Amino acid sequence: MAKVRLATVWLSGCSGCHMSFLDQDEKLLELAGEIELVYSPIADVKNFPENVDITLVEGAVGNEEQLELLKRIRKNTKILVALGDCAVNGNVTALRNSLNNSVEEVLKKAYVENATLKQNTPTHVPRLLKKALALNEAVKVDFYVPGCPPSANLINYVLNELLEGRTPALEGRFKYG
Amino acid sequence: MSKTVELTIDGKKVAAKEGDNILKVARENNIYIPALCYLEGVSSLGGCRVCVVEIRGSPKVFASCVTPVAEGMEVITDSERLRRYRKWAIELLLAERPHVCSVCVANGNCELQQLATELGVDHLRVDRKWTNYELDLTHERFAYDPNRCILCTRCIRVCDEVEGVHAIDLMLRGKNSKVIFDLDDKWGFAESCTSCGKCSAVCPVGALYVKGKPLSEVKKKELVSFVMSRRSEKTIG
Numbered sequence: 001m002a003k004v005r006l007a008t009v010w011l012s013g014c015s016g017c018h019m020s021f022l023d024q025d026e027k028l029l030e031l032a033g034e035i036e037l038v039y040s041p042i043a044d045v046k047n048f049p050e051n052v053d054i055t056l057v058e059g060a061v062g063n064e065e066q067l068e069l070l071k072r073i074r075k076n077t078k079i080l081v082a083l084g085d086c087a088v089n090g091n092v093t094a095l096r097n098s099l100n101n102s103v104e105e106v107l108k109k110a111y112v113e114n115a116t117l118k119q120n121t122p123t124h125v126p127r128l129l130k131k132a133l134a135l136n137e138a139v140k141v142d143f144y145v146p147g148c149p150p151s152a153n154l155i156n157y158v159l160n161e162l163l164e165g166r167t168p169a170l171e172g173r174f175k176y177g
Numbered sequence: 178m179s180k181t182v183e184l185t186i187d188g189k190k191v192a193a194k195e196g197d198n199i200l201k202v203a204r205e206n207n208i209y210i211p212a213l214c215y216l217e218g219v220s221s222l223g224g225c226r227v228c229v230v231e232i233r234g235s236p237k238v239f240a241s242c243v244t245p246v247a248e249g250m251e252v253i254t255d256s257e258r259l260r261r262y263r264k265w266a267i268e269l270l271l272a273e274r275p276h277v278c279s280v281c282v283a284n285g286n287c288e289l290q291q292l293a294t295e296l297g298v299d300h301l302r303v304d305r306k307w308t309n310y311e312l313d314l315t316h317e318r319f320a321y322d323p324n325r326c327i328l329c330t331r332c333i334r335v336c337d338e339v340e341g342v343h344a345i346d347l348m349l350r351g352k353n354s355k356v357i358f359d360l361d362d363k364w365g366f367a368e369s370c371t372s373c374g375k376c377s378a379v380c381p382v383g384a385l386y387v388k389g390k391p392l393s394e395v396k397k398k399e400l401v402s403f404v405m406s407r408r409s410e411k412t413i414g
Contacts (some may be wrong), residue, residue, distance in 0.1 A: 003183075088300050091277055097307035098324075109304060137302060144300040148279035171297035176290050177278025 005053045007039035011066045012093045013059030017084035017107040023152035056083040059134040060093035063127035074139040082135045085148040094132040184250040198243035214329035215242040226266045267298045283383030286392040315365030326384035332376035344369040
């Protein structure tokens with residue numbers, strides 16, 4: 001049987017969810033027997049491939065580049081999983097949404113008011129979206145795994161259920177924050 | 178002497194005092210109904226709609242905290258429909274203001290967070306409101322973050338009915354409602370506040386809290402039961 005093609009993606013988040021993914025420790029070895037990691041911050045692949053079975057996406061959608069990537073992910077993925085609070089509901093990444101919805105104000109706050117050196121707003125980087133978005137505000141999401149970060153056990157449970165072709169039952173298993 | 182009525186909750190026959198609400202009677206008989214704005218010892222509001230139940234013979238659902246028991250009533254506390262409604266209630270509360278658990282003082286001690294887990298509210302289907310209320314840190318011992326408030330009014334009821342002061346109330350309506358001190362004064366300047374701390378003890382989320390102390394140290398639930406035991410002593414005495 002062909003291995004399940006798994007991708008993991010890091011958008012606007014702290015990488016904590018990926019750390020938690022790696023915290024599956026020895027269970028990663030069992031997982032490795034069943035999956036092929038086709039795209040990930042821990043695999044050197046430049047472009048998001050086609051025909052991906054499961055993609056775990058960490059982080060909210062913060063800028064235009066990420067939005068484009070997420071749309072490509074959706075197009076090329078059978079099962080899209082929002083991994084962690086940022087992907088599920090914006091979390092810390094979306095705290096900036098409270099600042100009157102102005103990108104300029106956000107940039108000024110971060111790079112001018114709270115900076116001691118080089119008080120300039122950045123250029124030559126992808127433009128911030130007006131609001132940081134949870135994944136389901138941009139594309140259809142199939143499963144949600146809340147947590148900041150979700151525990152390694154929860155990630156492992158969800159992956160195994162999906163690999164077995166079952167729907168993960170999250171009631172009572174997850175915790176926001 | 179008040180009359181006793183007989184009813185069934187989830188098929189279990191129970192006796193109750195006439196006039197008591199369904200939620201109270203269920204709890205006395207160890208039948209679990211999730212609830213959020215309900216607080217034993219103060220009046221019921223029926224605001225959060227998490228404690229909804231079905232009553233056989235009626236197509237409606239009823240907030241069990243404000244529905245009195247009646248003779249022969251058949252209450253159903255769990256069904257697919259009730260679970261769906263409860264989920265929606267929690268979801269709307271989560272969406273109404275920016276509830277960001279990971280940076281909240283109540284993380285791990287929050288009834289909203291706990292209910293989200295329990296009811297499986299693993300994402301939101303409605304747009305979130307990113308409110309930007311100013312944090313009130315003017316009180317010496319307590320803090321108030323309206324962005325985390327779910328408008329359950331427990332603080333208002335406990336201040337009015339237990340402390341007997343009514344320093345707290347609601348301002349405006351609907352999603353613009355805001356819990357205020359005195360006439361929308363800063364907490365530190367609210368003259369009627371006695372600084373008793375009951376409001377922060379009963380807050381189910383991280384909106385009212387003791388400064389400089391994580392809730393895990395304050396142990397909210399113990400505080401709440403302490404406040405309420407004092408209340409019943411007073412009532413009896």
